[in-house]
Amino acid sequence: MSTPLSTRRYEVRHDTTYRYAGSVAQSIQLLHLEPRHAPFQTCFEHSLVLSPEPFSRQDSIDAFGNPISLVDFLGLQDELIFSSRMQVEVVVRPLNVDGESMTCAEVAASFAYTPQPIDQERLDASRFLYPSPHVPRDQLFRDWAADELLPNRPVCEAAEALMRHIHTDFAYLPGATDLTTPTREVLEKREGVCQDFAHVMIAGLRANGIPARYVSGYIRTGNGDPTNDAEGRLVGADASHAWVSVYCPPLGWIDFDPTNNCTLGTDHITIAWGRDFSDVSPLRGVLIGSGDHQLTVAVTVRPVDPTD
């Protein structure tokens, strides 16, 4: 890996193409393609070009603070293209894993209900403490993660250990799973892709009482960076990427990438976060019509000189 810089600037292209065999009467889509606001990154520009022009488009912010677009197409022929372009600058995060954090037991206990006022930060964190569509309630996750999430271990250290555990124990195997593979199956088979690893890690943390959220975004793979050698490339295969953010009071939220066994420097670009993939999937829609469709996704992350 090249020397971490304190700031990096990227240009990202994310193109999604649907090709239809039959005719589509209506296609309505919810998009998470625009980077959210965060203290550690600045988005200089973002454009979303749709072809054909949609019948209607509304931009807003979802319940977790992510920008969303709702687009509606009528009477589609042949294909539909979503082209998202952005220029984002990422800075090194002020918080890191070496800071002093509460123990796992303390964090879990701090969320036990008492009829007392609760501060907003804890209330917000508790959104990411319970089961969600891809993270079901299952004792299996609790037992599996308990070896790393020891009660007296600082939560930050424990989360890092769990990340390492996944990286060592699970095989990165594109095609082994798809977007609907149950997380329990990923744990049983010990294989999958970034999305699966993120879900497994979140499930382990939540089952042990620690809030964890799913982050979607992009990663610098090096493919668009001619100065990088093959050795230093990060896994992510020029697609969108996913990792985990863990609530580590009093440090706050710290991100861990179990696919690459790293905490975050300036290699990751954050798009959105939520309880799991279902809250933040880049495109989620409903097709009304006959015939089959084909979907292709192309992502390019290119580091650019900030002075360009």
Add this chain to the structure above:
Amino acid sequence: MPGKFVAALTATHEHERQPQDSMKREDLIQHSELSHRYDEMFDAEGAPRTHWKELSELIASESRGAAARRADQVRRLSAESGVNYNVHADPSGADRPWQLDPMPLVIDAAEWQHIKTGVAQRARLLNSMLADLYGEQTLFVSGKLPAELAYAHPNFLWPALGTQPAGGHWLNVYAADLARAPDGRWWVIADRTQAPSGMGYALENRDIIARLFPELIGDLAVRPLGDFFTQFRDALIDDSADGLAVMLTSGPLKDGYFQHSYLARQLGMLLVEGNDLTVRDSMVFLKTLGGLKRVVTIVRRIDDALCDPLELRGDSALGVPGLMSVVRAGNVRVANALGSGVLESAAWMGFMPALAEPLIGESLLLPSVATWWCGEKRVLSAIQDNLDQLVIKPAFPTANFAALDGSELSPQQLDALRERIAAQPGIHVVQERVRLSQTSAWTAERGGGWVPRTLTMRVYAVATADGYRVMPGALAGVAANANADVVAMQRGGSSKDVWVLSSSDHEASHFRESRPRVGQRSEDESSRMIENLFWFGRYSERCEDKVRLLRATLTMSIDPAARRSGSWATAIALARQFGVLRKDGEARLRAAVTDPDIPFGLANDVANLARCAVQARSHLSAEQWATVSDLQQSFVEQRDNAADARELLDDSLLALAAMAGFTLEGMTRDEGWNLLMLGRRIERSVFLADLMSRLLLAKRGPTAIELGWLLDIGDSTITHRARYRETPRLATVFDLMLNDISNPRGLPFLIIAIQRGFDRIDDDARPAWPPPAAALMAQTDPLLIERDDEEGNAARHRLGEQVQAVLDGTEAFADWLSLRYFVHADAQRPVLSA
């Protein structure tokens, strides 16, 4: 803390000890030996309570036979009502309709006043809770409620966070399940905040029970239910608003469809399914014959998470993609608001008394059954030694365990339960065990009699401009056995009508049920419903045609001359071609009538007719419905009774003729009716043209017996006899069936009738009608086609071809209609991309 907890439990248990019941009663009424339950009907001394006096005297004065007759009458009326209709029509099926008990539950005016005020108050409280949960969340911040109860609930809809319900209410319709404790007080045992079911049953129950006790219901001044539905309708439908009100159902194959259909009719709303609606530009529209029509109110009968596959559960095929965004834009009122199902958990109950004061400035009038959420630390420690006295329930509907009664568990099981609760306290709720009150219910066992049964009652409230209004009546449920403390109507229990007595004459000024007005306009009918009516028309006619075909063939079978002349073979071959007999083997006419294994047999078409009727239910009269449902029932019941096939055919013809009469005399002449009639006429034309062209195109001309058979099938025997006074000849039959425009069973009449229906459809793209061949038929020389020579045969075949061309033209027209006007419910598929 634990001490107080146990003391609370002990206190309620002491209330249960009541004086031993020792009074004599009418033998017919068997009373419970158990004294720790409240008896609805009799006081502790065994005398009827004041408000039960008249009813109990009437029941006690009756013979066993009279009571049994009344019970039978109820069974018959509720089977006919259609609300209970079982789509699968399997008499032995597990999902047979639950029974309505003949004896109502009587509640006096003062007691009702308390229930009414309490239920309305609770609705206000729950509405305020929803507004806070999806708004500022001050209840979580202040610690008055645990956020976990919402955040871990699958019906807490994140996309609804920050939305404001159009119309101002989160909770438009609410139902409280009540039970009476041994001390006589009513307790709330469950809150229904999503899409409370059973309102239609309550109304239907009243209709039936009112017929059993016509005098008594007037003498007692029982409060009518109709006004409540008018208020409901007025509260939800803004007549001045530019848009429709619809009821969203999950479709005819799902439970509750009949009730939805019934309720929709009472409220004057269109009944629609998810893909009848479409979202455009932050508004919802209904797909109708006349194009898209704006929808401003949706009364939903489907669960929160299933309402929008785009933003909620992606695997839902029932919802409307994009509905959530319309809600966010404030452009549709959804009753109840999306997300209201989050309050359907027993876990909230324990917190509600403390919320009433801060949220609505009152203290709670109706207590909930004592409930504790195990996620609270102090509860967890308090219950350790009391689990055997409690009921343990899941806090969330997604939990993978059922409610448990601690008293039924062994010490080992209790230990395992303690461990399980400690591991995941937040998903467990404990409740005090409620000893339900009892009332008399009819049993057919041992010659029939009244037996004590435990009871719960569902009370409904709707939000109006003047606050929550409570239905003066309820849906009561009684358990299948005397001491059950869980009443589930699906598990063999039955329901009861609930009579609320008036406090003054004013309240009951009109005893007759006033029906809400029906406000829908026919041109707003959904394309799907129009299509259902078209097919209902086609199948009614198809059944009639096949009944006549089978009956005429049965008649022919006993004529020895038919066998000799070869006419019998012709008839059997044609009957096979029309699908009513098995393709090969012996004809076995009688067995074929009810044989469900013949793919295009009569039994299957009757089942298809019933299916269409199910889907067009909201447009059929009670009589039409009862006729179809009886017809289907008789085909199922007589499946193995070939001997009576002829009688079944005769009865079926009567039923089908009655249906045709209802259609002509009882239905409004709207677009739906027009399509229904077009369906009938098209079907009859196709059938007759098919049959006649086959006879005409045969190598030899039809025999007199075959012509008689044709007239019989065409229901024209009597007309023919009256007009021609001779044995059927090809010339006379041609004249009657293919030439005479006044015979409603003849092709020329049908062609004109189709033309009339067709003219009502305003469309430039319609195909030419009538088919040109129709005019050519009229030029036929009737004497020539009778001749058995080359010229005669050629003329007959020419006529056969013309009839066939009319058949092809009619089928092409039917195809055009369906392509042009009917929704071809396009597959709706979720797509995801990473």
